[in-house]
Amino acid sequence: MNYWLVKSEPSEYSWEDLSKNREDIWDGIRNFQARNYLKEMKCGDQVLFYHSGKTKEIVGVAEVSEEAFPDPKDNENKGWVAIKIKPKKALKNPIDLERIKSDDLLNTMPLIKQSRLSVMPIEKIQFDHIIKLSS
Template identity: 85%
Template sequence: MARIQNYANMNYWLVKSEPSEYGWDDLNSKGEELWDGIRNFQARNYLKEMKIGDQVLFYHSGKTKEIVGIAQVSEEAFPDPKDDENKGWVAIRIIPKKALKKPVNLEQIKSDDLLSSMPLLKQSRLSVMPVEKIQFEHIIKLSS
C-alpha cells in the first residue's frame, strides 16, 4: 500500500558530503542512497525528524563549498547498518531530484541577509541540519 505524504508539513534540510568521497554525481548515478555513518548526536536527531518527501539541499563540503542539488527523503530513519555497537545511530534514504542550474556557494550564503542565520554558518561541522522554507526557496531562486 502506498504511503500518502502530507506535503503541507514538509520540512527542509541540508546534508553535507565531501565530493571526493561521495558527491552529487554519485547520488545521481545511483538513484537512491543510504545516508548513514552519522556519528553526531544533533545530526542523528535531525535524521530522526526527516519524513518521506522532505526536501534536502545537497552541499559539497571541502574545496568547493557549495549547494549543488536537491534530493528528497525516500525512507525515514531506521537503525544504521554500520552501527556495530548498537548505540542507536540511524540512517535514512534519499533520492536525487535535480541538480541546481548554478551552484550556490558558501560566500553567497554568507553575504545574503536571508541566509545568514542558517546552521551551515553557525555550526559548520554539522553534516545534517534543518533549513527554513523561506531559505530553501531563496536558495532555489539564487540557483536559477
C-alpha cells in the same frame, strides 16, 4: 513538509554519486544532534545537498525516500540511524558558501553557525530563496 541540508565531501560521496545511484542510504552520521535531525526527517522532505571541502557549495536538491532506520554501519548498536534519499535535480547554478554568508536571508542558516554539523534543518523561505538564486 520540512527542509534540510546535508553535507558531504565530494571525494567521499558526491552529488554525482547520488545521481548515478538514483537513491542511496545516508549513513555514517556520528553526531547526536545530526542523528536527532535524521530521526525527524519524513518521506517527501526536501534536502539541499552541499559539497564540503574545496568547493563548499549547494549543488542539488534531493528528497527523503525512507525515514530513519538503524544505521547498518552501527556495528556497536549505539542507536545511530540512517535515512534514504533520492536526487531530484542538480542546481543549474550552485550556491557557494561566500554567497550564503553575504546574503541576509541565508547567513543565519545553521551551515554558518554550526559549520561542522553534517545534517541540519533550514527554513522554507531559505530553501525557496536558494532555489530562486540557483535558476
